[in-house]
Amino acid sequence: MSDYGHPLTFGAFLSPGNAEPGRVVGLAMLAEQVGFDLVTFQDHPYQPAFLDTWTLMSFVAARTSTVRLAANVTNLPLRPPAVLARSVASLDLLSGGRVELGLGAGAFWDAIEAMGGRRLSPGQGVRALAEAIDVIRQFWDVDARGGVRVDGEFHRVVGAKRGPAPAHDVGIWLGAYKPRMLALTGQLADGWLPSLSYLQPGDLDRGNAVIDDAARQAGRDPADVRRLLNVTGRFAPVGRGPLDGPAEQWAEELADLALSDGISTFILGSDDPEDLRRFAAEVAPAARELVAAERTAATTPAPANPAPTPGPAAPPAARRPPVGAGAFAVVPTPDDGARRSAIRVWDETTRPTGPAPDLARTYTAHDQASAQHLVDVHDGLRAELTRLYDLVEQVGAGLVEAGTARSHINTMTIRQNKWTLGTYCESYCRVVTTHHTLEDRGVFPHLRRGDARLAPVLDRLEQEHHAIHDVLERVDRALVAFVSVSDGMTELRAAVDLLSDTLLSHLAYEERELVEPIARLGLN
Structure with a gap:
């Protein structure tokens, strides 16, 4: 060996x-x-x-x-x-x-x-x-x-x-x-x-x-x-x-x-x-x-008085959780309120809120790892948004053709996600339960069954998923128009600015409302 x-x-x-x-x-x-x-x-x-x-x-x-x-x-x-x-x-x-x-x-x-x-x-x-x-x-x-x-x-x-x-x-x-x-x-x-x-x-x-x-x-x-x-x-x-x-x-x-x-x-x-x-x-x-x-x-010395042999190995998500057991410690990403576009796809003041967490409750490391994964998935989408801005600038500088940019964007996770199923569901369900379909073990249906008080929040999140899809289509149309419109770069930047506003706002809202329910209700 x-x-x-x-x-x-x-x-x-x-x-x-x-x-x-x-x-x-x-x-x-x-x-x-x-x-x-x-x-x-x-x-x-x-x-x-x-x-x-x-x-x-x-x-x-x-x-x-x-x-x-x-x-x-x-x-x-x-x-x-x-x-x-x-x-x-x-x-x-x-x-x-x-x-x-x-x-x-x-x-x-x-x-x-x-x-x-x-x-x-x-x-x-x-x-x-x-x-x-x-x-x-x-x-x-x-x-x-x-x-x-x-x-x-x-x-x-x-x-x-x-x-x-x-x-x-x-x-x-x-x-x-x-x-x-x-x-x-x-x-x-x-x-x-x-x-x-x-x-x-x-x-x-x-x-x-x-x-x-x-x-x-x-x-x-x-x-x-x-x-x-x-x-x-x-x-x-x-x-x-x-x-x-x-x-x-x-x-x-x-x-x-x-x-x-x-x-x-x-x-x-x-x-x-x-x-x-x-x-x-x-x-x-x-x-x-x-x-x-x-x-x-292999490199850690054995203790003088070995502990009893442990039971079955914990699942991968629990081996190195982002936070330990105890009070809920997963921190949702805050919405800084900054907006690039004058257009508002939705009224943020009408967003419903879910039930308040039970402050006396404790959460296992596995519970907290499940909730943290939602933030991690969203961080990946935020990073893709930054790369999307860079790609648009390359289009504007003539380094990348609009057709190539469209092809490239279509391979991004933000484009491939089936938003009607939920960002988190698309990634996390595949990791945890790869032998079941997303529809059978989707996060949103499970949360609905686990806590009926979450229904208004989940309804609103699903509506926003559809809206994000429409905003992405707007970016795609702006890329198509870029080659035939004299000032196509202005329209393209405006479309990406709108995408940034809607996506970052939505991800912050979803984390705020769902990280604790995911930890509390689990996924099974």
Whole structure:
């Protein structure tokens, strides 16, 4: 068993299809919005149905600001290493240090040869890759004396000037499966990047052993080689197999891979926006929590007088609640009263209020965690609103076309939410009871049954959900009009200002009225 102690990170593995060029860009931007650490793209230069990966990465780098980018993995036989070194360093400088370098020795040799590349045997491919890494690292080492010199069997550079240096220490990750490639990973690389679908049971353990031995022989610490993994699967209400089931099953399986096989970066292969959202919002946090708990337990000394063995493990939401048991301590987000628009979609003074909380009541940590989740979900929507403003400014500056902006907005949670079901219900019910439909286990129907005094508040919230939908439609119409109206930016900004007013007002009202009932009544 291997756990190298690296913090867990999560990424997306996207197909660079050219039929809808804006789609893959929108998915990359979505991945950043929902919290991914990394976005990667297939690199098959011989595939006419794909965009060129390095051109795409440059475009995506200009549309994002925090997420890291990499080819998964770069097709080295069609990417000369001297040119590749400067491409990587240049994009890393332009993106503020957000580029990593996945490398592969090559596959699909008929297609490579048809494009002018040289067909190599497996052994030749490994040797060519080792030479390429030498070339790339020499180009990046601007402090060394003299030019780049590699007189290899496959790559030859005779005194080229070094540079530029990347903005950060770019990781070189190898897509390796066979012993020679695995040994090369341990000797020279910063990461191992296989795909789980290509591995047989035990391959991760065997691969780690080869990499670790090779690293030690090269005088390196095996932990210097990060273990990454491309994963695919299916989200389903009931588990039917590995990575085929509810989000909590995914989290447990990924946590086991982290603790048993040392995997610290999980990269989801999917072009489905909903899969990306669920992986980032439900799987990643739970997997991080499970791994952190196990690591803490492994390093915490046992007490002198051990306590009795505890009962069944608490559900994930109760393992690390935002507040402890006792008096109600979840703080709703206040409405600061600031408004950007002169239009009022509703009269806030007519909003009903629910029953006053019982000040003598106490709440368990699980109760409070359930209530806190409503605030957390809303915080995500507030953050999306900020990103929406940024996107509109990019449209106004000519950096993003209106059509691309529409496509991008349509992938946002604020657009995808079925507002008639309730913001909270759409997210929380999926986390807690993935095997039931939202309609069967919706939060609003449950609260109605639990406390009839909440009915006027719930009726009003549902009315506001419909109104928010109409305001979002107004934003969409303003984007459509932007390209044909002389002063379309004014209308677009006004529509987004109205959305900001209605959404922030509504979220504050919903939290004020529902956090305590959710804690008090639960969800079952």
